[in-house]
Structures are given as C-alpha cells and as structure tokens.
Amino acid sequence: MNKIWWKILAAVLVIYSTIAGLLLGVPRLAILNETIRNLYFHVPMWFAMIVLFSISVFYSIKNLNSQNETDDLKAVESANVGIIFGLLGLVTGAVWAKFTWGQFWSFDPKQNFAAISILLYCAYLILRNAIEEEQKRAKISAIYNIFAFPMMVVLLFVLPRLQDSLHPGNGGNPGFNSYDLDSRMRMVFYPACLGWILIGYWIYTIKFRIRNLQNQAQQF
Amino acid sequence: MKRILSILAFLTLFVQNIFAQNNEIEMADHLRAEGKIYVVVICIVIILLGLLAYLFSLDKKVKMLEKNSGPKN
Numbered sequence: 001m002n003k004i005w006w007k008i009l010a011a012v013l014v015i016y017s018t019i020a021g022l023l024l025g026v027p028r029l030a031i032l033n034e035t036i037r038n039l040y041f042h043v044p045m046w047f048a049m050i051v052l053f054s055i056s057v058f059y060s061i062k063n064l065n066s067q068n069e070t071d072d073l074k075a076v077e078s079a080n081v082g083i084i085f086g087l088l089g090l091v092t093g094a095v096w097a098k099f100t101w102g103q104f105w106s107f108d109p110k111q112n113f114a115a116i117s118i119l120l121y122c123a124y125l126i127l128r129n130a131i132e133e134e135q136k137r138a139k140i141s142a143i144y145n146i147f148a149f150p151m152m153v154v155l156l157f158v159l160p161r162l163q164d165s166l167h168p169g170n171g172g173n174p175g176f177n178s179y180d181l182d183s184r185m186r187m188v189f190y191p192a193c194l195g196w197i198l199i200g201y202w203i204y205t206i207k208f209r210i211r212n213l214q215n216q217a218q219q220f
Numbered sequence: 221m222k223r224i225l226s227i228l229a230f231l232t233l234f235v236q237n238i239f240a241q242n243n244e245i246e247m248a249d250h251l252r253a254e255g256k257i258y259v260v261v262i263c264i265v266i267i268l269l270g271l272l273a274y275l276f277s278l279d280k281k282v283k284m285l286e287k288n289s290g291p292k293n
Contacts, residue, residue: 034255092263
C-alpha cells in the first residue's frame, strides 16, 4: 500500500463527492430540506471510523500472536485516527440534529451510544498510558481492544435499534436506504464513503510512520 | 345559539391567532435559509477544520523528528 494511486483516488473521490454532493439533485423532503446532503459528509466519517477501528482490532489480534511491536503501534495509531473521525462524526451529527431535531444534544440513544463508544476508545488510550512496561502494555491493551470492538459495534448498531430514536435506521425509523436513498444519492454516497475511508487510512499510515520513527529514535 | 356562535367565532379567532403567532415565532435564522443548505456548509467546514488541525499537529511531530535527526544527516 505504499503506492500513490490510491491516495490520488481518495483525493479525487472526496473532491467529486463534495462537488457532486452540493450540486446533484436530492429528494425533496420536509424538515430535512437540503441538509439531506449531510449524508455525504456525516455518514462517511462513521464508516471511516469503523474501518480504522477494524484495522486496530486486526493488529491487536496479530500482536497477541506475533508479540511484534510494530503491530502494537499500528493498532494504537489506527485507534487514534479512528477517534478523530468519530469526533468529527459526533460534532457534525450534533449540528445536523440542531437544525432537524431541534437540539444539538437531545440525549437520543444513537447520540449517547456513539459518544460512549468513542469514550471506550479513549479509555483504550488512557489504559496504554497507564502501563509503563512495553510488553505488558501491548498485551493488555490488545486484549482491551478486542473487547472494545464488539462493544462499539453493539453500541452503534444494535442497542439504538431497540429503542425509539430520531436517527434514521433506528427504533422503527427507517434508514435512508429504505426509500430516500435513490439512485442519484447512491452515485455520490458510495464514492464519498470510499473516499473518506481511504483518507482515514492515509492519515493512519502517516501517523504510523511518524510513530515508527519516534520509536526508532528512542531506541538509539 | 347566538352565544355558542359567538364563542365559536371567538375560538376560531383565538386558534387562528395561535397559528399566526407560530408563523411569526418560526426562527428565520440565516442558517435555515435556502433550504438549510448552510447546515451542510457548517458540517463540511467542521470536517475540514478538524482534519486540517490534525494535519498541523502531525506536521509538528514530523518537524520534531527532523530536528532530532538533523545533525546526523
């Protein structure tokens, strides 16, 4: 993945989705109005976060197998970048909620659980900082990460569906894809998701390379 | 009958008044103008600001690394 083509692809997809997302036609819906275009910006943040956390848990499992320090560093850095994307998703969601639901934070199950799942990963970083010894830190934090990942999935995709929520896709509230996400929106939404996921992965590789250099500098 | 009619008239006026007030209370913020398109603009700006701030922090880290490894090269 050291090639440049996918970085260019990411840039092109994100630029395309921003321009087409603002210009192409969308369904005319009450209350939502033009904010339906936020689908191209708010939702890909969460997809990028989930992909980054998946990378994180993948390297955590790998680290438990191999005891390799680079795997541990990859797990931390992808979790780090994932938290940034999660925070961006939370803030854009709050702004969107202000103008459609009426409040920035209405203690909606989806909002609460999303915040909790980000806090879970903040706890992962705090746990790492609390342990001095490297081998022990890698092992304990990898195990924590393996538990945090399914918790995040349950908090984001299972629990909100069991309650009444204003968020589309929850509590008998149909998601966009059931009837609103028509073919026009799909043409922007899928490239937007892929583009932002690639951007997230790109930032993660840069973060990892910096961490790797720092690590080498410390050892010598 | 007359009294009922007058009460009804009063009520309809009252109800109309409420609706009229509701229309006035409607917050015509600039953010809600143009079909709330500025909400989308805010969200894009938030994402860009967040990622750019993150890039600056990464840049700072690279600078520190360059400074530490500078004399050797």
